[in-house]
Amino acid sequence: MFDYKLLSALAAVVEQAGFERAAQVLGLSQSAISQRIKLLEARVGQPVLVRATPPAPTEIGRRLLNHVQQVRLLERDLQSLVPALDEEGLPERLRIALNADSLATWWAAALGDFCARQHVLLDLVVEDQTVGLKRMRAGEVAACVCASERPVAGARSVLLGAMRYRALASPAFIARYFPDGVRADQLAHTPALVFGPDDFLQHRYLASLGVEGGFEHHLCPSSEGFIRLAEAGLGWGLVPELQVREQLAQGTLVNLLADKPIDVPLYWHHWRNGGQLLGALTEQLIRSSRQWLVPWAPS
């Protein structure tokens, strides 16, 4: 069998983003961690880590991490029978990538008391819904919420539903840029809000209105900040309906064009051999997420 002392050291260095913190978490010296990584590399016959800040796994390092995560989840199923087997004695952690808008809206409520019941701690990683799968493929997370259906090797995906986005702006923004009424073809000439370089929702929305090409935009990688910027009149943007019920009711944000929402499907991807814990979490999410998400019919 593999030497899991070495693999745990690798996992700790990547998860804790450094040798020092990995040493703290595992209760070892930094040089002990370094030696374990070197020994692992000697056995594997190639580097498992790129020594950058933070250290990043190599291709083979990622495959090893992926394996460690799956083994940990399987171990958990045994631990209730034989708790003494867990040498590290750390509480179980589940690393999950999800889009900021889910985290800002339905995610926590959908979990209910799952974490307390199962005594599990979450390491949440915020990733745009189009790139969360990269983290799955890299073996960095056990599960992710993302907009693509197609699972990576060794994983399953299940449709949870869709988030509904509306194009909104503040009344002051509309008064400044569209004194004579909002016109779709002029939308590209007013500042937009874009979450980050991987967010093409506004591009797709404009394209659906027949507007192609680039447009001026602020970059704001925060769901809540996005709404604050829209309310302050810095730009227009596509915002989850779930997140702005109050703003729409109070009129601090208003629909830009006639009622034209855009829906983004959300799939739950999880390791196939993820053990009972991931299975239970998957059931919990399927059951409860529909309260917040709208139905989605794959085209």
Place this chain on the structure above:
Amino acid sequence: MFDYKLLSALAAVVEQAGFERAAQVLGLSQSAISQRIKLLEARVGQPVLVRATPPAPTEIGRRLLNHVQQVRLLERDLQSLVPALDEEGLPERLRIALNADSLATWWAAALGDFCARQHVLLDLVVEDQTVGLKRMRAGEVAACVCASERPVAGARSVLLGAMRYRALASPAFIARYFPDGVRADQLAHTPALVFGPDDFLQHRYLASLGVEGGFEHHLCPSSEGFIRLAEAGLGWGLVPELQVREQLAQGTLVNLLADKPIDVPLYWHHWRNGGQLLGALTEQLIRSSRQWLVPWAPS
């Protein structure tokens, strides 16, 4: 003088996080961008970029970027006189690092109509308030909001005020973990919420209560997600008072211990030679941020 065609290529590759997007933004082919970077490296005599995904500047690359940002801000002051000088014809962008909690609360409102008035677009970078200065030092941002007073070389810092945080949890969380009343010494044995590996606010709070050492925690790198997790009863956490007025009024979140807030000072750091634009933004922030921040007396 330097060849700014080469430096613009470097800045675009780093700002756009890739050669392809840099080429799009500058209206050049990808190979033209590559050639410019190579030529720059030949002149400098060493690499300016680490060819990773995304590409990262080397030490010397960072210094060059820093210089480009300052030159751009100075150019802006001239552009109102001689607009034809700007060859790229791109709208002005200001890259600013700030903590997620500021972005989720007072930041946009404090800007007012600054961006529209000055026709400037923002590239916001979310960084924990303790590490935003790294971005300044690296020349990646023109300004940042952070908790340290001491400016980096070539920059100035000014105190804006402090954010007040309160230790909160949901009534269900308190009922589950503290049926007999909240005790500070037991707080470390209930799950906490921590923003990310650089967030030590909960650690400091526990230390101020006389509780040392580690504690169980979820990691949630999203301000809004943090509140959602707290409301859903996953953990207790320190939350900006500004962000939870409604939750406190409705009782979905309650103070954990007797009224014991913790204040975090926020300083505005900006390049000294940042031109009129940064100067005007600095004045705007000093004038308006005090509406949301509490006074802070440096110790």
